[in-house]
Amino acid sequence: MADTTAHPPAGLGIFARWLSLWVALAIGAGLVLGNLLPGAFGALAALEIASVNLPVAVLIWAMVYPMMVGVDFGALRQIGQRPKGIVLTLVINWLVKPFTMAALGVLFFDYVFAPWISPENAQAYLAGVILLGAAPCTAMVFVWSNLTRGNATYTLVQVSVNDIVMVFAFAPIVALLLGMTDIIVPWNTLLLSVLLYVLLPLVAGLLTRMRLVRAGGVAAVDRFKSRIQPLSVAGLLVTVVLLFGFQGGVIVAQPMVIAMIAVPLLIQSYGIFFLAYFAARAWRIPFDVAAPCALIGTSNFFELAVAVAISLFGLGSGAALATVVGVLVEVPVMLSLVAFANRTRHWFAQGETV
Template identity: 70%
Template sequence: MSLFERWLTLWVALCILAGLVLGTQLPGLFGALAGLEIASVNLVVAVLIWAMVYPMMIAIDFGSLKAVGQRPKGLVITLVVNWLIKPFTMAALAVLFFDHVFAGLVDPARAPEYIAGLILLGAAPCTAMVFVWSQLTKGDPNYTLVQVSVNDLIMVVAFAPIVAFLLGVTDISVPWETLILSVVLYIVIPLIAGTLTRAALLGKGGDAAVAAFTARIKPARCWACC
């Protein structure tokens, strides 16, 4: 790992500290940035998420899907955990902590917002980190590629319905406009952009060109994660 990746925890902590200080000292500026939104989707956050997700989308080879049936056990476990267990477990934990365990510490008007945030988080598997974990554990990169590709395809169609269902179960109004816009902005657009970029790079220099391009834009993704 590079120096930046090795000390990523420190950079994240420093970014959190910097955010707290800047938010306290420049509330007007950050209030204006928070107001740059469409259908409750902040455009500044969208740009940072694109910087984080776009390099990962370039690394995805949907041609690897032809190998999806070669070793189904691991893939089945991943899909069951990601789509049949994790979203519902996260929703249950959110209700448990914000409606019961920490009910006396959380503003009742804010509790549904925290619950909705955890539901959104639980229903969106972080496929970018899968590549990092696979590399750290010396996993099979090709099999990792298959899992990420399948999960991203499922996420395009399953994220909004699952979130809408869980929000409805927890008596939170379903913001369909926000959900649909989020799927388009955070999943569909980066996926299309990454696929087109990968195709162009493969046509010019093959896998080496893809690896070189993703290495150049990797720092932007790391800072966006922070």
């Protein structure tokens, strides 16, 4: 399989470089519009079926579908050839990351920040960070892998395996952690969210990819992703505008909320990266697999987290706000970790079997 299959469209790399700026501008627009046009945002919030907000569902699909087209399940045949990187990815993403995120959320929202946050808001923010912690990266990791000159094909294998596991593991882990923190879990809505935002986009992406490969090979897939990538960018930014529009009054009244939500997210991001990175070094995994492995665990599938937070708790909820703060925090953190990884490349042996 050619390495080019795992590289994202060029537009995604440019978008990733300036993602924090675009998200910040979208946040500003949402705050202004939410305070100027509360009636319009209220009407949008009312457009829902079975706890699923229809405008947001369309936007989330616009974000997720292009990513799923890039998943090549043919790469799964390589799992048994070099298993170390896959094993470490799965352990970090599914046995460590969700639980450390939940623990940090409890520590900060229930204790450290308790004097400044109401118990209701603390539970909402905790739910949001739990959703982020249980959703490992799907698409942006291709950008981070490319920036560290990672093994593109192996990165594709890691992401494909993660997507398969996510279909089965996301809902049970989220339900377990929300239940452990005394947050009521509407199981029907949670399972519907996984169906709408993971399983169906994954199937649609697979069918689209198969049709494109038959028509023109991997090059046709890359061309298609390049054409539809602006939809993903627009979907993310409009979703941010909506979320902050609904949260406008709360945020204007309590601007420190954003900073407080960011604290456990920052600690989690750096902690998970260094845990995975040094574990990979100790296990003699080569750099071009170790760096993407650590970056997959650090980055989040924030599109899924945002969608599920909205479905479970509502557009104006603190949980939805927390997931969007995750978007704002993630890109500067990831770029700093890419720079660290590139500076420490020499720490790793090259050409080891994984």
